[in-house]
Structure formats: C-alpha cells, structure tokens
C-alpha cells in the first residue's frame with residue numbers, strides 16, 4: 001500500500017465517524033432552528049442587504065475564532081489554515097450569492113441544491129470520493145432546506161455558517177490528523193527498517209577486526225560470482241595467513257595476538273583502498289580478499305603491497321618485532337571455475353608456505 005492509498009483508507013474510516021457526528025449535530029440544530037422559527041413574526045423579511053451584512057459579521061467572528069484557536073493550540077489547525085479560511089469564505093460567498101438569488105426568485109429548493117452542487121464540485125476537485133461527498137452533502141441539503149423557512153436574517157446567517165464551517169473544519173482537521181498519523185507510521189517503519197538493516201549488517205561484521213566475517217564473506221562472494229557468471233567480469237580470491245601466529249599467541253599472549261589481527265586487518269584495508277574489493281576474516285588468523293574485475297597484474301600488485309606494508313612496521317605488543325603474512329591467490333575468469341576458486345587459492349597459499357612464507361603465489 002503506498003502513501004496515497006494509506007491516506008484514502010484512513011480517510012474512509014475517519015469519514016464514517018465524522019459523518020455520523022455531523023449528522024447528529026445538524027439534526028439537533030435543525031430541530032432547534034425549526035422550533036425557534038415557529039415563533040417568528042411572519043412580517044420579518046430577509047433581504048439581500050441583510051444577508052451580506054450578517055454574512056460579513058459572522059465571518060469576522062469566524063476568522064477571529066480560528067485565530068484564537070490557533071494561538072491557543074498551534075497544532076490543532078494545519079499550517080494552511082489562513083488559505084483554507086479564505087477558500088471557505090470564497091466558496092461561501094458564491095453559495096450565499098446563490099441563496100440570496102434563490103430567495104429573490106422565491107425558490108426554497110434551489111438554494112440547497114446550488115450549495116450541494118458547489119460542495120460536489122469542491123469535493124471532486126479536492127480528490128474526495130463521491131460517497132464521502134454524499135455523506136457531507138445529505139445533511140447539509142436537508143438542514144438547509146429546513147433553514148429556508150427561517151425569516152430571521154441573523155439566525156439564518158449564523159446557522160448556515162455553523163453548518164458550512166462544520167463541514168470544512170471536519171474535512172480539514174480529519175485530513176491533517178490522518179496525514180500526521182500516516183507520517184508517524186512511515187517514520188516508525190523507517191526506523192524499524194534501519195534497525196533491521198543495522199542488525200543484518202552487524203551480523204556480517206567481525207567484532208574484533210571490523211572487517212566482514214564468514215557470513216559477510218558469503219554475501220560478497222555470491223555477488224562476485226553472479227557478476228562473473230552474468231557479466232563475465234573476472235574476480236580474484238586472495239587468502240592471507242599470518243605467519244607463526246600460534247607462536248605469537250603462545251609467547252606474547254592472546255591480547256597481543258588480537259592486536260596483531262587488528263593491525264593486519266587495518267593494513268590490508270589500506271592496501272585495498274583504491275580497488276573494488278572486500279576483505280573478510282575467514283578463520284582464526286586467516287583473511288580472505290575478493291578483488292573484483294581482477295587481472296593477474298592487479299592481484300600481484302595488491303599481494304606485493306600487502307606484503308611490504310605488513311613487513312614495514314613493528315608492533316610494540318610483540319616486543320617491537322615485525323610480523324609477516326603468506327598469501328595465496330587465484331583468479332576466476334569463467335563460470336566453470338567458480339566452485340574451485342577457494343580451493344585453488346588455498347593450494348596457492350600452501351605452495352607459498354612451502355616456499356618459505358612471507359611471500360605470495362598467484363594462480364590463474
């Protein structure tokens with residue numbers, strides 16, 4: 001469900017509620033008005049002049065009330081309340097013009113019909129459904145029909161304004177409430193999505209070195225394989241093993257061993273900075289690198305950079321000694337060799353170890 005559908009759905013729910021409320025209020029008002037008009041003097045006449053006078057007065061009061069409500073509770077009305085009020089005045093101006101015209105023409109039915117046509121037009125233009133417009137138009141129509149029996153200009157003006165502003169107010173406030181609720185729901189789902197993303201990301205990271213763990217590697221490996229199979233882009237696997245790591249652990253302790261692992265991961269990451277690649281911790285002291293769009297020159301260059309970079313610096317935690325790594329790399333340039341690529345890199349690593357460690361071996 002997209003944003004607009006969600007708003008429409010909420011609107012429908014809200015409309016049945018506000019529609020029911022509006023019908024009750026309108027009917028109560030109508031009975032009151034009818035009761036009052038029953039006692040009116042038949043000689044009181046309504047003229048176009050008295051309509052416009054009371055119309056102006058009522059709207060000054062209306063705008064004043066809106067202003068007070070907004071000052072007391074800024075969140076109650078939406079930001080465009082002034083524009084909404086102006087539209088309301090404009091629409092009512094047309095309606096009142098129509099009603100006065102109908103009175104002049106001595107027709108009681110034309111006024112309410114004219115009003116409902118205007119509401120229909122405004123409703124359709126604003127994107128409301130016909131059912132919704134019907135719910136609002138029906139009580140308005142019936143109550144206006146009743147109110148045309150009124151002879152008192154002021155009461156009539158007041159009554160009409162209450163009805164019309166009621167409609168407008170319900171539509172506007174229910175709409176802004178709906179939008180606020182939907183926005184809140186969207187914000188909540190975005191937060192949940194982000195949390196899920198973070199959880200998924202954290203599950204793929206090695207807590208000690210900060211590079212991908214075995215699970216992260218699987219994801220990166222699948223990406224590289226699909227690029228190789230679909231787009232024929234070759235990739236390479238480099239296995240990096242710390243030389244005599246067990247001895248480091250045994251001599252300087254596990255904390256020193258951990259520092260070695262962090263330092264090696266850091267150095268490898270720096271060497272890979274300018275290449276499309278990823279690094280993961282594959283096992284205890286073994287790292288695995290995926291180099292995308294690989295060529296043998298590129299892979300040799302990376303292996304050489306890693307070797308030199310790790311040899312260059314000594315580590316305090318292991319008595320200012322330097323560490324070294326042995327690397328085995330394999331390049332996969334066709335879909336058939338995808339399944340064997342890791343064991344090829346492993347064999348290359350074994351070969352490099354046989355050659356005396358602190359070196360690398362690349363196979364294609």
Ligand SMILES: Nc1nc2c(ncn2[C@@H]2O[C@H](COP(=O)(O)OP(=O)(O)OP(=O)(O)O)[C@@H](O)[C@H]2O)c(=O)[nH]1
Nearest residue numbers: 241242243244245246247249254255257258284285
């Ligand atoms: N400090 C530390 N040690 C670890 C961790 N994970 C595994 N190890 C140790 O890493 C050592 C790996 O030993 P080996 O696989 O024999 O590797 P090696 O001593 O480097 O031998 P070669 O690879 O043949 O040079 C084991 O002693 C493990 O206990 C870790 O997270 N931290």
